[in-house]
Amino acid sequence: MxxxxxxxxxxxxxEVEGVWGMAIDMDVCSGCQACVAxxxxxxxIAFVGxxxxxxxxxxxWIRVEHTWEGEYPEVHxxxxxxxxxxxxxxxxxEPVCPVFASVHSQAEDINLQVxxxxxxxRYCANNCPYVARTFNHRDYERPDPLANQLNPDVTVRRRGIxxxxxxxxxxxxxxxxxxKLEGRSVQDGDVIPACAQACPADAIxxxxxxxxxxxxxxxxxxxxxxxxxxxxxxxxxxxxxxxEKSYGxxx
Amino acid sequence: xxxxxxxxxxxxxxxPAAHAVDxxxxxxxxxxxxSVISGFPISEAMFGRKPQKSHVPLMALGGSxxxxxxxxxxxxxxxxxxxxxxxxxxxxxxxxxxxxIFEMTMLGMLLSTFIAVFLDxxxxxxxxxxxxxxxxxxxxxxxxxxxGHNCDAVSKELQQSGAESVRKAEANPL
Amino acid sequence: xxxxxxxxxxxxxGHVMEPDHEAHLREEHLMLDPRPRSELNAMVMESMTTxxxxxxxxxxxxxxxxxxxxxxxxxxxIRDGMGIAGxxxxxxxxxxLVNTVFxxxxxxxxxxxxxxxxxxxxxxxxxxxxAAELMTTxxxxxxxxxxxxxxxxxxxxxxxxxxxxxxxxxxxxxSPLAWDFLAINTYLLSSTMYLTMPLIPDFAMARDRSTxxxxxxxxxxxxxxxxxxxxxxxxxxxxxxxxxxILPVMFSVHTIVSWDFAxxxxxxxxxxxxxxxxxxxxxxxxxxxxxxxxxxxxxxxxNMKYFIRPEHLDALGKLMLIISMSWGYxxxxxxxxxxxxxxxxxxxxxxxxxxxPVGYMWFLMIIFNVVIPWATxxxxxxRRNPTALFIIGFLVNVAMWFExxxxxxxxxxxxxxxxxYQFYKPGVEIPLSFGTLALFILLYMLATRIxxxxxxxxxxxxQAAHSIKKFGKEPVVTISDLE
Numbered sequence: 001m002x003x004x005x006x007x008x009x010x011x012x013x014x015e016v017e018g019v020w021g022m023a024i025d026m027d028v029c030s031g032c033q034a035c036v037a038x039x040x041x042x043x044x045i046a047f048v049g050x051x052x053x054x055x056x057x058x059x060x061w062i063r064v065e066h067t068w069e070g071e072y073p074e075v076h077x078x079x080x081x082x083x084x085x086x087x088x089x090x091x092x093x094e095p096v097c098p099v100f101a102s103v104h105s106q107a108e109d110i111n112l113q114v115x116x117x118x119x120x121x122r123y124c125a126n127n128c129p130y131v132a133r134t135f136n137h138r139d140y141e142r143p144d145p146l147a148n149q150l151n152p153d154v155t156v157r158r159r160g161i162x163x164x165x166x167x168x169x170x171x172x173x174x175x176x177x178x179x180k181l182e183g184r185s186v187q188d189g190d191v192i193p194a195c196a197q198a199c200p201a202d203a204i205x206x207x208x209x210x211x212x213x214x215x216x217x218x219x220x221x222x223x224x225x226x227x228x229x230x231x232x233x234x235x236x237x238x239x240x241x242x243x244e245k246s247y248g249x250x251x
Numbered sequence: 252x253x254x255x256x257x258x259x260x261x262x263x264x265x266x267p268a269a270h271a272v273d274x275x276x277x278x279x280x281x282x283x284x285x286s287v288i289s290g291f292p293i294s295e296a297m298f299g300r301k302p303q304k305s306h307v308p309l310m311a312l313g314g315s316x317x318x319x320x321x322x323x324x325x326x327x328x329x330x331x332x333x334x335x336x337x338x339x340x341x342x343x344x345x346x347x348x349x350x351x352i353f354e355m356t357m358l359g360m361l362l363s364t365f366i367a368v369f370l371d372x373x374x375x376x377x378x379x380x381x382x383x384x385x386x387x388x389x390x391x392x393x394x395x396x397x398x399g400h401n402c403d404a405v406s407k408e409l410q411q412s413g414a415e416s417v418r419k420a421e422a423n424p425l
Numbered sequence: 426x427x428x429x430x431x432x433x434x435x436x437x438x439g440h441v442m443e444p445d446h447e448a449h450l451r452e453e454h455l456m457l458d459p460r461p462r463s464e465l466n467a468m469v470m471e472s473m474t475t476x477x478x479x480x481x482x483x484x485x486x487x488x489x490x491x492x493x494x495x496x497x498x499x500x501x502x503i504r505d506g507m508g509i510a511g512x513x514x515x516x517x518x519x520x521x522l523v524n525t526v527f528x529x530x531x532x533x534x535x536x537x538x539x540x541x542x543x544x545x546x547x548x549x550x551x552x553x554x555x556a557a558e559l560m561t562t563x564x565x566x567x568x569x570x571x572x573x574x575x576x577x578x579x580x581x582x583x584x585x586x587x588x589x590x591x592x593x594x595x596x597x598x599x600s601p602l603a604w605d606f607l608a609i610n611t612y613l614l615s616s617t618m619y620l621t622m623p624l625i626p627d628f629a630m631a632r633d634r635s636t637x638x639x640x641x642x643x644x645x646x647x648x649x650x651x652x653x654x655x656x657x658x659x660x661x662x663x664x665x666x667x668x669x670x671i672l673p674v675m676f677s678v679h680t681i682v683s684w685d686f687a688x689x690x691x692x693x694x695x696x697x698x699x700x701x702x703x704x705x706x707x708x709x710x711x712x713x714x715x716x717x718x719x720x721x722x723x724x725x726x727x728n729m730k731y732f733i734r735p736e737h738l739d740a741l742g743k744l745m746l747i748i749s750m751s752w753g754y755x756x757x758x759x760x761x762x763x764x765x766x767x768x769x770x771x772x773x774x775x776x777x778x779x780x781x782p783v784g785y786m787w788f789l790m791i792i793f794n795v796v797i798p799w800a801t802x803x804x805x806x807x808r809r810n811p812t813a814l815f816i817i818g819f820l821v822n823v824a825m826w827f828e829x830x831x832x833x834x835x836x837x838x839x840x841x842x843x844x845x846y847q848f849y850k851p852g853v854e855i856p857l858s859f860g861t862l863a864l865f866i867l868l869y870m871l872a873t874r875i876x877x878x879x880x881x882x883x884x885x886x887x888q889a890a891h892s893i894k895k896f897g898k899e900p901v902v903t904i905s906d907l908e
Contacts, residue, residue, distance in 0.1 A: 052508065055513050055847065055850075056513035056514045056515070056516075056845070056847035057508070057513050057514065058514075063844070063845075065842065065844040066844075067843060067844060083842070089339060090338055090339030090340075091337075091338055091339070092338060092689075092690055093338075094336075094337035094338040094339075095337045095338035095340050095597070095599040095600060096338075096599075096600045096601065096602070096688065096689070097337075097597055097600055097602075098585055098596055098597055098600040098602035098603045098606065099584050099585065099594075099596055099597060100335055100337070100594075100595065100596070100597045102337070103335050103336065103337055104335075104336040104337060104338070104339070106336060117584075117594070118577070118578065119576055119577065119578045119579075119581045119582065119584055119585070120507070120576050120577015120578045120579075121575070121576055121577070121602055122512070122517040122518065122575075122577065123600070123601075123602055123685070123689075125514070125515075125517045126515075126517050126518060126689055126691065126837065127688075127689045127690060127691075129690055129840070129841055130842065131514065131515050131840055131842050131845040133514075134514060135507070135512075135514070135517065135577065136506070136577070137506055137507050137508035137512070137513075138505060138506040138507075138508035139505075139506060159505075159506035159507070159508070159577065160506060160507065160576075160577030160578035160579075161577060161578065162577075229841065232690060235339070286653060286654065287653070287654050288651050288652045288653050288654075289652050289657070290462060290626070290630070290652055290882060290885070291462070291626075291652075291882045291885045291886045291889065292657040292660070292661055292882075292886060292907075293654075293657070294907065294908070295654055295658075300654070302658065303654050303655040303658045304655075305655070305658050305659050305662055307659050307662045307663055307666075308662060308666075311666055325587060325598055326598055329587075329595055329598075330598070333593060333595060335597075337597060337599055338599070340599055344599060347598050347599045347604070348598075350604050350607075350608075350677075350681065351598050351604070351607060353673075353677060354604070354607040354608050354611050354674075354677065355607065355611075357611055357615070357670060357673065357674050357677075358607075358610075358611040358614065358615070360666075360670060361611075361614070361615045361618060361666075361667060361670055361671070361674075362614065362618070364663045364666050364667065365618040365621075365622070365663065367659070367663070368622065368659045368660060368663045369648075371655070371659045372650070372655065372656045372659050372660075373649075374625075374648035374649060374650070375645070375648035375649055376648060376649030377644070377645075377648075377649055378649070380649060380651060381651075382651045384633035384634070386651065386652055387466065387626075387629055387630040387633045387634075387652070388461075388462050388463040388466055388630075388633075389461065389462025389463065389885060424644075425629075425632065425644060425647070425649050425651070
């Protein structure tokens, strides 16, 4: 019997293409929260329950913010603003994790959360200026048949671990593999995160920022475009588009 | 040291003990034949003796250099060898490296000083040693190796010079 | 001659006569009131070996509190997750971190007394250096427990340690928490070593004076120490080196703890003054805790009234006043810079501190930390009164706990996205905090009956160095430098 030697496979960073980014058009966002629901379905996010959610422990990776200013009847409301992890280039959550559970991905140029390395010190969450990170305070139940809904491409997290939006990295890898099989480069349309897929208004656009022809690059170049908290120098990968005043727009 | 030739003279105070040491010197005893045991620290100069050799300072220095190297290992070598990009900070970033080096140097220095005390004093030493409990009551004892001298005569002279007691030193379990 | 005659007349009018002055000096200062070493030894041995039923009743009660509040609730938290504590988004750090900083602050007391006062040759430190150093060791134990408590997956705590492994895992030394790990461990090891070294001669004394299980214990712990010149020389050098070297370690530890907050980009946290502010805060709570502990030790242990006298409380009270002034300076520094800037979220934060649901903590913090010490500690009678000093010390410690509560959970409620604001309501942190306090007191109580609480040889050394010399007509305390 011959023993087949299995070649050691090391991930080659150059094999994964694309600097990924997102553009969110706040002027067409209707605040329907389909993105929130889709993200929860895609990423096996636990159902936290009414009491804990009311106390601020909801595990939603993306939230739709809507604020009001002024007294009735002169009330001004800001446009709906879906905020998830901004996948910062200089992410403040990364250097503060004592065990390297939050690191920068060289390949996809996004911020990675390594679930099985996290020991739950929650420093990353304190240092995120966008308050984008969530923590598993308990082991949440998934009574039957909800467990059938789980996405096999995504880890199910237990208590004590931080989690956040990953730009649906499982879909990024799938799109990359498909493109490689077909012997071409990854194009617009190969990779759609769950939130972009679900949005009925097509307010969320995802694609390669390193491709100047991609939809997201063109949208990011528009006059309406701005980045959240740009003066904090975190170099976020999400660009928001709106004419109106909103929170996070340069102070 | 031969048990038979050891004398233990106990004094109540520094002055009689210092005079006794002078007396012993005049009787021809060398410095290494006399040892002083006390319940509180007395500097060797109070008896006109040279300071005892101690390796603790050298080990403290060595330990701090070792600590410095460990700090460099943590702060410089490991990030360069296993690079992980965090927060856009350079792999070997100034302020974190300084902090790590400082802490490890201090730890190295303090740990090595502590260990040096143990090694130099040969702690833990649970063998029977020449000692009497009066010493921890504040008395000063002279342990004299009277080989080559008449132990009884020396003993008498010490008693006359103000020793509280002079006896043959026995090695008792401490 | 005429002058002499006049001064003789003055003597009758209530001015102190020389023998009374000397007697007063001897009564006031431990260092001028020497007793034979054998008597000092006997006194310390007696205080160590004497226990009453009250001691065991208190110890038993504390053990129960530790078992329930610390043991049981922590088991629940490990089993069920951090959900039973009060943390949420955005207040990810709550009372556990407050306790961590609080206990590290208390632990600075020991180093301050045994190292800083030694460096400044403050002779009055001699009887209580060990009592203070014990606070450091046990305080750091509670701080370590509190850090473990706040971790989501505490069973993986060892991942913070740089150990060789085959999975390419390593701690991140860019992180202030990793610096914390290095600094706190360095400090814990160093202060334990600094506690141990002067203990060895006292263990030898205890070995010579005890029987039974105590003798076997001290025989092992004394490690064969006899008091030879060589042994003293090694010990002396090491203790001097430690006294000087542990001071930068002490400063660095609480500075690094402060950088857990200052390095984060949060309104109210990203303040450059946090380093020295926290160090002084640590000294503030530490010194007050030392006063409290010494007053309790003095009144509950035999013979301690000989060793710890009103002069020591007086000195500690003066130090408390000075540190309270320094704390007020640093607090005001931090506050005025934030207030003056007028950044939108910092403004909101300051208002939330002062007028929010825990605004009472902010006001009480200022009253207990600044107003009460400044109003009372200038007065010698108050400083020397154990009950008064105990109350002031207790209030200062309460205020310092409030200060950390304001800095950590209260500040975390406010960030740059008002949509996410949440209050913090502590859950199981409260019994766990009491558990750590009970454990601290319990460990301390047990230690006082196993270790000689007074470093007798250091007191003896000090008393040998002090004498009263006449300068003209006045008896003056003279200290010889025996080192």
